[in-house]
Amino acid sequence: MNPLHFFTLGYYPEYLFIGVIFGIIIGLYAYFRVKYSLNNTELSKKKKIGLNIIIPILAFACSLNIWSSAAILTLYLFFSSIIADIILIIWKIFLKDKYLNFIPKYHKKGILALCIFAIIIIGGVYGMNHIELTEYNLTTDKIDNESYSIVWVSDIHYGSIQNPQLVKDSISKINDLKPDVVVLGGDIVDERTSKEEMNEIFEELGRINSIYGTYYVFGNHDTQPATTDYENGNRTFSDEELNKTITDNGIKILNDEKISINDDIVLVGRSDAEWENSIDRVDISKLLNESDLSKYVVVLDHQPVEYNENSQQGADLQISGHSHGGQLFPFGFFIQLTGHLVYGKYHFGNMEQIVSSGLTGWGWPMRNEAKCEYVLININ
Template sequence: MDYTHFYTLGFFTEYLIFGIIFGIIIGLYALFRVYFAMNDSKLSKNKKIIISSIIAIIAFVNMLNIWSNAAVFTLYLFLASLLADVIRLVWKYLLKDKSLKIVPRLHKKGILAFIFFAIIVIHGLYGMNHVDVTEYNLTTDKIGNESYSILFISDVHYDTIQNPELVNESISKINELKPDIVVLGGDIVDERTPKDSMKEVFKEFGSINSTYGVYYVYGNHDRQPYVHDYINGTRTYTNKELDQAITSSGIKILNDKKVIIDDNIVLVGREDIGWDHDFKRANVSDMLDESDYSKYIVVLDHQPIRKDEDLGNGIDLQISGHTHAGQVFPFKLFMDLTGSYSYGLYMHHKMVQIVSSGLAGWGWPIRNEEKCEYVLVNVN
């Protein structure tokens, strides 16, 4: 893991306007907040203005690339300071007991804000380094008296920002669950994963004990074009080497393909739609036969999109990852406000859609939106 790339988690010009807006707001806030904190100092007015201006400029620059660690930590410091402001106002205007005189002193010097900032960061580091299982129980009349467990893992981004040992610990716990079907839902590795680590993680996942095998669908990162590599400029492995590592580990790739399991379950693996949603891929209906519709049809799609297409094709269950549930605040809020499917279970008439937050995260070394998880879906 390399935490030194503070500004280099990718840059996308279409988000620059948001960076400028947030930069202006946070920069202006920093200008006045820092000046206020120095009111009791012996510095001259000009020196206070200069120091406040420098910090405000730094805050503005940090926010220009919202896909960077610099932007996230600056945003959290801003939010922590706002929370401290609110507490100060409550203490001053709403509380009758003014005995806690330490509150205004801690607030004015910025100590209260830094305490809240530290809590946010520690919570985020904890969230990135703890993995839990999320379980869903679904019912259907298509499989008779049988029952099946589907274990879904996505967005590991192996050996980048999360401790690789957590994957081994998760695999041990997964083996105890004895799943019938294991699905790797894409982005198990990404453009920063070393070649040896790429081979290692697929070997580990291929060793999971399952009744009907381990299956793979591609994500948008594991075959990411070089132009999008946000640190090194090129991957350390080719697409061919990636495929070889997957298949040699006993994992079956479902790339616009289907497989029928026990004559009851149809797994349909989709080609990832790509970075700009411009990848050409087969329609679900073209991959299904008439006899398949009497079975329980599960569509595996890395990105939780094209719900209407699957719903129109009589799909029973769609499972996806990709979103990381926003990973860092407030991305999940923006996703939900724009109508995106960010995390959890959604019902669409007779079709169930499940979106996982993923086993790890991308880029930022913290998670404070939802949890790191692998998903167990019990179909009864």
């Protein structure tokens, strides 16, 4: 990973206010926590004052860009210290002079907080390096005497933060499932994916054996303009090269298009909504009004948006990714606060919505919300 990624994964000024608030809270806490830890030490007064100024300022600065590893690690160090404070309070109330008498000493020196911090980080690294199968079983009266299996794979961000061999092993396991349909749900590559890596991942995905084919819908990172790259916009392949590589490997792109599967299922692939529906795309009512709603209609949309509209227009299932299940606490919590879907299965009228956390993640090489997954959906 480029060392600059520690401090930035893109800069978005609309989030600066959140960073400032976090920075003030964490900076103030750091000031009093450092002062408490340095009390009764043998350091000179000058050094104590220096550390009491430098550490809070550093904590504030690292918190400003919430899309950075520096901010995440600073936040988790803050959480760890708060948890250590709570443990000390519990000890004083219930266990003082009885058990665990080392807690005050380890708390003051910061050892307790660092141990908690280490557990959080190790757990996050473990979460990013384990991929699991998630299975859903759905029923419908629109399909007679048949059952279908759909595998959904999204948000690989290949070549960025996860061991490529883990991805290849998952692709092999998907082959073992012998799915009827495979859908690649966007963000398979992103701005940091090299042209060689882009070719490599689609060659691997093109080897998946599916009875009725493998289909692709774009995500917001697949075709994101190079000017929004993390440092200087060095994306090494064009949209045309991306499209050609996808199709050359036997994968069909559905970009505001639909296709019928065995005259039982209609797949409706959406163009990506980019950043919160910031661009115009074909109205879903047009696509669904032109579809045979007596068939089982599946909307494939990278972002979990327009679900109410899709339900009202007669869709039976929508499959999405994009959210990564939050990936790192507390992002999932804040996504839910804003009214967006995060992870799992939801119901909207007669339509079911499945949101996957993705095969990998984005930006940070850790995960402690949801899990890395590929999704098998059985329609019976």
